[in-house]
Amino acid sequence: MSGATLEAYLSSRTANGDDIGQEVAAVIQRLATAALVVRKIVNQGALGTAFNGTGGGTNADGDLQKDLDVLCDELFLSCLQEAPVAHYASEELEKPALLDPTARLAVAVDPLDGSSNIDGNISIGTVFSVVPAVKGPDTDPAQSFLQPGNRQLAAGFFIYGPQTTLVLSLGKGTEIFIFSNRLGCFVEAYKSVSIPERTSEFAINMSNYRHWEEAVRLYVDDCLAGSEGPRERDFNMRWVASLVAETYRILVRGGIFLYPADGRKGYHQGRLRLVYEANPIAFVIENAGGAATNSITRILDLVPENLHQRVPLAFGSQREVARVARYHVDPNMIGERAPLFGKRGLFRA
Ligand SMILES: O=P(O)(O)OC[C@H]1O[C@](O)(COP(=O)(O)O)[C@@H](O)[C@@H]1O
Ligand SMILES: [Mg+2]
Numbered sequence: 001m002s003g004a005t006l007e008a009y010l011s012s013r014t015a016n017g018d019d020i021g022q023e024v025a026a027v028i029q030r031l032a033t034a035a036l037v038v039r040k041i042v043n044q045g046a047l048g049t050a051f052n053g054t055g056g057g058t059n060a061d062g063d064l065q066k067d068l069d070v071l072c073d074e075l076f077l078s079c080l081q082e083a084p085v086a087h088y089a090s091e092e093l094e095k096p097a098l099l100d101p102t103a104r105l106a107v108a109v110d111p112l113d114g115s116s117n118i119d120g121n122i123s124i125g126t127v128f129s130v131v132p133a134v135k136g137p138d139t140d141p142a143q144s145f146l147q148p149g150n151r152q153l154a155a156g157f158f159i160y161g162p163q164t165t166l167v168l169s170l171g172k173g174t175e176i177f178i179f180s181n182r183l184g185c186f187v188e189a190y191k192s193v194s195i196p197e198r199t200s201e202f203a204i205n206m207s208n209y210r211h212w213e214e215a216v217r218l219y220v221d222d223c224l225a226g227s228e229g230p231r232e233r234d235f236n237m238r239w240v241a242s243l244v245a246e247t248y249r250i251l252v253r254g255g256i257f258l259y260p261a262d263g264r265k266g267y268h269q270g271r272l273r274l275v276y277e278a279n280p281i282a283f284v285i286e287n288a289g290g291a292a293t294n295s296i297t298r299i300l301d302l303v304p305e306n307l308h309q310r311v312p313l314a315f316g317s318q319r320e321v322a323r324v325a326r327y328h329v330d331p332n333m334i335g336e337r338a339p340l341f342g343k344r345g346l347f348r349a
């Protein structure tokens with residue numbers, strides 16, 4: 001690896017003396033410090049036995065927490081206590097924590113993403129979103145996190161996988177840093193990642209097929225029909241069940257990810273959280289030339305109604321995300337599916 005270190009990259013991006021930029025840079029450095037502690041824990045082994053015991057409780061969403069989730073939450077919170085952060089919100093906390101009341105930033109974190117993969121030795125990660133803190137004498141810290149995602153100043157995620165990786169966007173472009181054992185720090189590996197506009201790879205949990213609405217089923221049916229169907233080309237499928245790993249793959253080789261709403265109890269707005277997952281992922285994806293929607297509307301324009309709100313999520317290569325929206329809004333995509341669809345230009349991407 002020969003790219004800039006994370007530190008050098010951050011100082012080059014704040015070289016114009018932009019104060020808030022320097023504060024954001026300080027936050028990213030603290031997040032990186034916490035991530036390296038998580039990396040150590042993850043690398044020490046036997047996570048299933050050590051962290052998957054009976055100590056886990058239930059988080060604000062009612063998910064069963066594993067101990068590593070809670071430990072990561074505590075770690076990120078304590079690292080951010082030494083950063084210019086006023087409010088800290090976490091998937092694992094019911095309410096945001098108040099840190100430095102004089103600071104201008106707020107940070108939302110999914111401390112451990114992909115937690116069902118912990119004991120499977122499959123990539124897991126931490127997702128983060130940095131926003132301007134909303135403050136006032138009687139303002140609830142939660143207000144900081146109820147801003148639309150288009151107000152994010154920075155967002156990204158760490159992956160604890162074969163490589164420890166940081167994917168980061170400060171707004172213009174998305175960069176990928178990999179932890180270098182030799183240098184003992186994150187080093188830039190991919191500059192300004194660009195997601196291919198067109199793709200033939202989709203990611204969705206197919207076991208939920210019967211619970212999806214028709215638009216999603218038809219979209220997937222058409223991918224599965226491959227070269228004999230309306231898409232006239234074969235598609236490949238991936239499902240890691242780890243949002244961070246899935247996003248990374250899409251950043252480096254394109255694709256589309258879907259976690260739609262479905263008919264199961266608790267899944268009527270999908271599974272993923274707007275504040276902790278969809279917003280930061282959408283920020284990173286858009287800044288790499290991709291798109292992210294709730295199937296129809298741009299994620300970054302949604303105004304969160306509550307901290308732990310879930311949202312259907314579709315993101316990745318632009319043309320494919322736009323196509324998913326057409327299945328939801330254009331009756332031609334659903335109503336006029338003739339047996340000869342393969343001959344019709346209408347359905348071609
Ligand atoms: O097990 P499912 O329903 O396929 O869901 C997998 C999805 O859930 C998540 O694990 C949710 O995140 P958490 O692990 O932070 O709860 C995503 O990483 C992943 O995309
Ligand atoms: Mg998650």
Ligand SMILES: [Mg+2]
Pocket residue numbers: 069091110111112113114115
């Ligand atoms: Mg989580």
